[in-house]
Amino acid sequence: MAIEKVDTLVVGGGQAGIAMSEHLGKNGIEHLVLEKNRIAEAWRSGRWDSLVANGPAWHDRFPNLEFSDCGPDEFPGKERVADYLVEYAGKVNAPIRTGVEVTNAARTADGSAFLVDTSEGQIEAKHIVAATGAFQTPVIPPIVPAEAALEQVHSFHYRNPEQLPEGAVMVVGAGSSGAQIADELNRAGRKVFLSVGPHDRPPRAYRERDFVWWLGVLGLWDAPAMKPGTEHVTISVSGAYGGQTMDFRRLAGEGVTLVGLTDSYENGKLTFKDDLQANVAGGDANYKEMLDLADAYVARTGIDLPEEPEARKAFPDPDCLTNPIRELDLAKEGITSIIWATGFRQDFSWLKVDAFNDRGAPIHQRGVSKEPGIYFLGLPWQSRRGSTFIWGVWHDAKHVADQIAIKHAYMAYKAPSQR
Structure with missing residues (x-):
């Protein structure tokens, strides 16, 4: 089977992955989002039935879409939040493949890209954004x-x-x-x-x-x-x-x-x-x-x-x-x-790169990893207190996408002798 190639692979189709896709798209960067379950699955099956958002609808949302059937001061239920994220993914034409799990990612032999193993084959990517969120493994x-x-x-x-x-x-x-x-x-x-x-x-x-x-x-x-x-x-x-x-x-x-x-x-x-x-x-x-x-x-x-x-x-x-x-x-x-109700730990065991400290936590600057080509999104306090909220991850995603775009601009430079 031929190896699929993509510029940027986003792992995770929740609020972080959707926000990332929007900003990558605005920057004209070819990308693919993989989600092992459904879009925003954790909102549907990883929370109790009566859960509502912790913030009112006017605030806990992406900047470019309001909750159409929820008053601004109401607290939307978990299914409504999940539907909202699905709607937003459609609004920004996010190229999301659901039901595809990433099991391993490591540098290619020549070091120029990353080879990613998934449940549906291999993908080669120049950049990887780990957008699996802050709530991965219950503790x-x-x-x-x-x-x-x-x-x-x-x-x-x-x-x-x-x-x-x-x-x-x-x-x-x-x-x-x-x-x-x-x-x-x-x-x-x-x-x-x-x-x-x-x-x-x-x-x-x-x-x-x-x-x-x-x-x-x-x-x-x-x-x-x-x-x-x-x-x-x-x-x-x-x-x-x-x-x-x-x-x-x-x-x-x-x-x-x-x-x-x-x-x-x-x-x-x-x-x-x-x-x-x-x-x-x-x-x-x-x-x-x-x-x-x-x-x-x-x-x-x-x-x-x-x-x-x-x-x-x-x-x-x-x-x-x-x-x-x-x-x-x-x-x-x-x-x-x-x-x-004792929290979660992050699990990046699938990502075989030198991007973590001795406790397994990502080493990064506002989502930009110490490992070139690797990025993180949705981490607690990634750039600010609001980073794990829907609106906060949107702003962090813009920064990360802009860094990938800046790298593209550098790589596109040609010396006078090459022009």
């Missing part, structure tokens, strides 16, 4: 053994309360996924325990503006890196139920039992670190910091936005926060399942 920490009499599922594979066996549920991780799942399970009448680690907890909205608007006017979306010491701090925010601030005191008041960071398991008992109060206090501080920054911005600019003093009123401390639980006997509490 479950090795705390509770698989042989324990419990249903254990990662949040990536959770669908709805009916999926789980009867009984109480332990949710580990209080970022956006864990907090929303715990809320849903509690509303469904389940007894829920939520393990809360370090987190940021912004207001969903303040002074008639969503927090994504505040991050924009305050310049915080463009933060180039996380603050030192916050690498393991997640963000807890939700667009569910019309959008509301994720307040752990409120959840506890509604029946969710809060515990600290999950530490160990032995003889049917889970133990937790003595950090619940500190973690909740850290989230509170982040919340109040956002309110203070917003108030200062209003005072500085004179913008006409109404005061909202009730936003600073706190729910009462629940008993589980005042007297933190350090150990749970799972059987005694009737806990039959654990949902691990």
Whole structure:
């Protein structure tokens, strides 16, 4: 079988791959996008049924297409987001082949290109863009053994309360996924325990503006890196139920039992670190910091936005926060399942090039790899805080595509003797 040749091969047909295709097309660069499943598959099958976008429709989109059947301040559901991405791929005529998996990529013998093995044959490409996103391989920490009499599922594979066996549920991780799942399970009448680690907890909205608007006017979306010491701090925010601030005191008041960071398991008992109060206090501080920054911005600019003093009123401390639980006997509490909302790791094992550090993380500058011809897109904090959002990856894709176009321009140069 003849080897297919292409200038730029984009691996991944989600929001990153689609954005990349648009900008490569605008630059006139021949390219092909490969997606091992369907376009935007993770939005359809890698998330729970009731999931909605974490940002309102006016903000969490590509610049050149609005959500036609969703109000600007609504939070579109996951299927609608997937349909939107399919629609956008058609709008920009993205050359996407679905159902094609990339299994290996390495330099050709002469070093001039890359030979890529796929489930449908080999492709030779001068450039490769790894656009497989930030959420590739679900991670479950090795705390509770698989042989324990419990249903254990990662949040990536959770669908709805009916999926789980009867009984109480332990949710580990209080970022956006864990907090929303715990809320849903509690509303469904389940007894829920939520393990809360370090987190940021912004207001969903303040002074008639969503927090994504505040991050924009305050310049915080463009933060180039996380603050030192916050690498393991997640963000807890939700667009569910019309959008509301994720307040752990409120959840506890509604029946969710809060515990600290999950530490160990032995003889049917889970133990937790003595950090619940500190973690909740850290989230509170982040919340109040956002309110203070917003108030200062209003005072500085004179913008006409109404005061909202009730936003600073706190729910009462629940008993589980005042007297933190350090150990749970799972059987005694009737806990039959654990949902691990514990994040993901990236997997670039298919890419056999010198582009990674000793932890397997890409070495790059705004997506441009240390390995010539290799590029990355959709990485957390690739260029700024907003890099993993739909609108943020669009801007990162433009930069990466422009770098490939610049390389083309250099390669097209001819010395006077060649003209």
